Amino acid sequence: MNSPGSLCFLGRTVCLTMTLGWAFSTDLHKVQARCNDTITLPCSLTENTSDYRYAVWYKLNFTRLEGIVRKSRNGPIQPYDYRREARLGDSEALVLPWVQPEDSGEYQCMLGADIGKQNQFLNILLNVSECVATSAPTFAPVIMATNSNCVFDGSYMELSPARILSGFSVLGLVKAMLCLLSIWVFLKFKKTHSM
Numbered sequence: 001m002n003s004p005g006s007l008c009f010l011g012r013t014v015c016l017t018m019t020l021g022w023a024f025s026t027d028l029h030k031v032q033a034r035c036n037d038t039i040t041l042p043c044s045l046t047e048n049t050s051d052y053r054y055a056v057w058y059k060l061n062f063t064r065l066e067g068i069v070r071k072s073r074n075g076p077i078q079p080y081d082y083r084r085e086a087r088l089g090d091s092e093a094l095v096l097p098w099v100q101p102e103d104s105g106e107y108q109c110m111l112g113a114d115i116g117k118q119n120q121f122l123n124i125l126l127n128v129s130e131c132v133a134t135s136a137p138t139f140a141p142v143i144m145a146t147n148s149n150c151v152f153d154g155s156y157m158e159l160s161p162a163r164i165l166s167g168f169s170v171l172g173l174v175k176a177m178l179c180l181l182s183i184w185v186f187l188k189f190k191k192t193h194s195m
């Protein structure tokens with residue numbers, strides 16, 4: 001999910017009116033990512049970004065553009081005070097490590113043009129899937145614990161096959177001992193009465 005090749009070109013044309021007062025029309029590219037992926041959002045799909053004076057990445061928060069990182073063509077990378085780690089990759093691509101569902105939303109890369117040329121914008125809609133727990137074993141005890149009939153001791157906490165087998169063998173042992181005990185009682189009873 002972290003290569004430009006995984007981009008879905010389901011672009012739809014959007015017109016967003018920014019609080020700054022300017023409007024633009026461009027394609028909205030969709031990127032699907034999984035929880036914890038490290039993703040790379042390309043700044044430009046076709047243009048040669050070195051033709052531009054600077055590149056700025058924004059995240060759209062309702063109608064407000066929050067700066068993430070800025071880079072001049074031959075200058076240093078200037079990170080904004082963005083709420084999560086972000087860095088610039090090759091060709092001014094935005095690299096977001098360990099994406100979370102809250103990173104979903106619309107991102108914009110703006111390429112600031114030389115004097116007399118037009119700035120370019122690329123909008124990307126990022127969708128990060130929910131972080132579903134991968135550790136299944138904690139599931140069974142929770143269900144058992146809510147069923148009061150099953151709570152007779154702590155053994156339900158570890159219902160592994162080995163545990164179940166040993167549980168059966170303990171039960172078998174108890175049964176065998178009860179059997180021997182009843183035979184012993186019977187014999188003893190018989191003995192005292194025959195005396």
Ligand SMILES: *[C@@H]1O[C@H](CO)[C@@H](O)[C@H](O)[C@H]1NC(C)=O
Pocket residue numbers: 048049050051
């Ligand atoms: C982009 O432009 C620069 C200089 O204008 C050139 O050196 C470079 O090879 C170009 N890159 C691509 C991928 O076209």
Ligand SMILES: *[C@@H]1O[C@H](CO)[C@@H](O)[C@H](O)[C@H]1NC(C)=O
Pocket residue numbers: 061062064083
């Ligand atoms: C979006 O903006 C609002 C107000 O401007 C702010 O309170 C909120 O924290 C922002 N959301 C994110 C995810 O940064």
Ligand SMILES: *[C@@H]1O[C@H](CO)[C@@H](O)[C@H](O)[C@H]1NC(C)=O
Pocket residue numbers: 127128129130
């Ligand atoms: C985001 O991804 C999830 C999980 O793959 C999917 O169910 C959901 O429809 C997607 N949302 C959008 C807006 O594409």
Ligand SMILES: *[C@@H]1O[C@H](CO)[C@@H](O)[C@H](O)[C@H]1NC(C)=O
Pocket residue numbers: 035036130131132133134
């Ligand atoms: C995401 O990473 C965290 C921390 O390493 C981990 O606890 C969690 O299970 C991971 N989630 C997924 C869905 O991979």
